[in-house]
Amino acid sequence: MSGYQVKPGPEAFLPPSASSMGIVLPDPGEGHIEGRIVPEDEAYELAARKFLEAKVPTLFPGPLVLWHWNDNAAEKAKAIKRLAEAIPARIIPMADYRPKYPKIIPEVEINPNHPNLTIWHNKIDACIFIGVHCHQANLALKIIRGGTSCYTMAMCAQAGHEDACLSFRDASVAKIDKLTETVLRLKKEGVKSQGDEFKQFRNNYTVSYKPSYE
Amino acid sequence: MSKEKIKISEAMWDFMPPEYQDMVDRATYGNNQRSWKDIGSSKELIEQHSLCAGCPESIAFRYILASLPNPEDTVMVGSTGCTSLVFPHVAIQNIHSLFGNQNAIASGLKRALKVRFPDKIKDVVVLAGDGATVDIGLDMTMQSWFRGEMFTTICFDNELYANTGGQESGLMQKGFVSKMAPVGKLFEKVRLPEIAFESGCHYVACLTVSKPNRVEKVIRNAVLVAREFGPTYVQLYTPCILEIGKQSMEGLDEMKDAEAIGQRFVAKEYMTDNVKAFLKEQDAKDKAAKKAAKAAAAAAK
Ligand SMILES: Cc1ncc(C[n+]2csc(CCOP(=O)(O)OP(=O)(O)O)c2C)c(N)n1
Ligand code: SF4
Ligand SMILES: [Mg+2]
Numbered sequence: 001m002s003g004y005q006v007k008p009g010p011e012a013f014l015p016p017s018a019s020s021m022g023i024v025l026p027d028p029g030e031g032h033i034e035g036r037i038v039p040e041d042e043a044y045e046l047a048a049r050k051f052l053e054a055k056v057p058t059l060f061p062g063p064l065v066l067w068h069w070n071d072n073a074a075e076k077a078k079a080i081k082r083l084a085e086a087i088p089a090r091i092i093p094m095a096d097y098r099p100k101y102p103k104i105i106p107e108v109e110i111n112p113n114h115p116n117l118t119i120w121h122n123k124i125d126a127c128i129f130i131g132v133h134c135h136q137a138n139l140a141l142k143i144i145r146g147g148t149s150c151y152t153m154a155m156c157a158q159a160g161h162e163d164a165c166l167s168f169r170d171a172s173v174a175k176i177d178k179l180t181e182t183v184l185r186l187k188k189e190g191v192k193s194q195g196d197e198f199k200q201f202r203n204n205y206t207v208s209y210k211p212s213y214e
Numbered sequence: 215m216s217k218e219k220i221k222i223s224e225a226m227w228d229f230m231p232p233e234y235q236d237m238v239d240r241a242t243y244g245n246n247q248r249s250w251k252d253i254g255s256s257k258e259l260i261e262q263h264s265l266c267a268g269c270p271e272s273i274a275f276r277y278i279l280a281s282l283p284n285p286e287d288t289v290m291v292g293s294t295g296c297t298s299l300v301f302p303h304v305a306i307q308n309i310h311s312l313f314g315n316q317n318a319i320a321s322g323l324k325r326a327l328k329v330r331f332p333d334k335i336k337d338v339v340v341l342a343g344d345g346a347t348v349d350i351g352l353d354m355t356m357q358s359w360f361r362g363e364m365f366t367t368i369c370f371d372n373e374l375y376a377n378t379g380g381q382e383s384g385l386m387q388k389g390f391v392s393k394m395a396p397v398g399k400l401f402e403k404v405r406l407p408e409i410a411f412e413s414g415c416h417y418v419a420c421l422t423v424s425k426p427n428r429v430e431k432v433i434r435n436a437v438l439v440a441r442e443f444g445p446t447y448v449q450l451y452t453p454c455i456l457e458i459g460k461q462s463m464e465g466l467d468e469m470k471d472a473e474a475i476g477q478r479f480v481a482k483e484y485m486t487d488n489v490k491a492f493l494k495e496q497d498a499k500d501k502a503a504k505k506a507a508k509a510a511a512a513a514a515k
Binding site: 061065066067068073074076077078080081091092093095098099100105108109200201 | 220221222223224225226228229230231232234302303
């Protein structure tokens, strides 16, 4: 077994990919915590605690849930909103993967090519990626681990992310909801959110075409 | 065509950066009557461009995107060069290919799309510089025409390799001296439009981008003909103002000069008789559709 641990950074300008250090992905029903394979329940418990301990807990939804590809994507989006309300956490979208130059607006978006800018700007100390395609998530997770001290998590729809400090696999609406329930249960048991007060960023864009989803 | 393809999940609408809301809200996707006139009033399909200020490629790019008949189901193939700096900002599916390989990539792509979506119209449009089209990629360009591949090739002809500092290209005019070609070009500008027609293109056009309605017509023709008949080729003069020592505002004048009678970019078109008949029919259909849309708009008021 590898002695390597997928810890929050800043690790190095170019941290090694976790898989090259011997970190393997969890099997169904499991998750990983810093590279250690654990039963999924243990991962829920720690993820919920990490969010409640954090000053700026943040959810990063990706294109797979931001865009209404199908009904399941829209349902996952609703589940993410429930999770954000339960913690409470900021929602900052990664709407696509274009290298956006000359700059991004770090209050309202995160870009996989320089995710550290969003983390630094908002002083994010715990985050979760949901609905980001594998290769872009791994790239972004590595950059965050390289240059920031943010605790990274991933709710992956496939086999999990070894480059996150904590990862679930086979993400579904039920799994996102289970994380929400774990947060609510801990709160009931007396664990208080240490998060800074914040107002969810909302655009004041005036809509002429309002999407309808009946 | 419809906005169905670019819906934002309802729960996430409020959190999306405004540019995406704007795109879903006001882009011309799904509008059958879209045209270059929408540039500036509806959401454009290029957010920002990363070219030199005033570069005619930037306005050419906008006209092309505004003229595609089927933007949601179009895949563009780009190549290295100044255009490749713009593609990351373009709200149309696109693939970057290795310099010169664009027409080979597009051939495979078009065939694969046909197998994967047999009941759908999927357009493939190559957009590359003259260096990529006529020099380093000439083999791929011409082989795709010989094979009769059903897609459109657009060449941004700025008569040199702009992105690498001004080397000589096959489309450079005879005698021209550029920064990286100080001796001056020793032979004539390659007659690619004629070569294209002889090589199997069913529709060929060569013009500047000084007149948006002309560019729109040509691009639309080229895409529609590629769907029905086979390869089409459009060569657009987009002068590199940086290399020819012009100011940002002078691109338009440069194009107007170059298309004047007797100059090298007098607008020209080549097409087969079948294509001529097809386009005539298409024009009649477009006119009828426009009239109907106008009547419907008037009735709605
Ligand atoms: C295979 C390969 N060869 C060479 C290059 C170097 N290169 C980059 S851009 C360029 C010239 C582009 O000229 P053109 O196609 O005319 O486009 P422009 O920049 O003028 O729009 C070259 C040679 C490359 N990127 N890849
Ligand atoms: S170098 Fe020339 S072609 Fe390239 S962006 Fe600048 S003006 Fe346009
Ligand atoms: Mg060129």
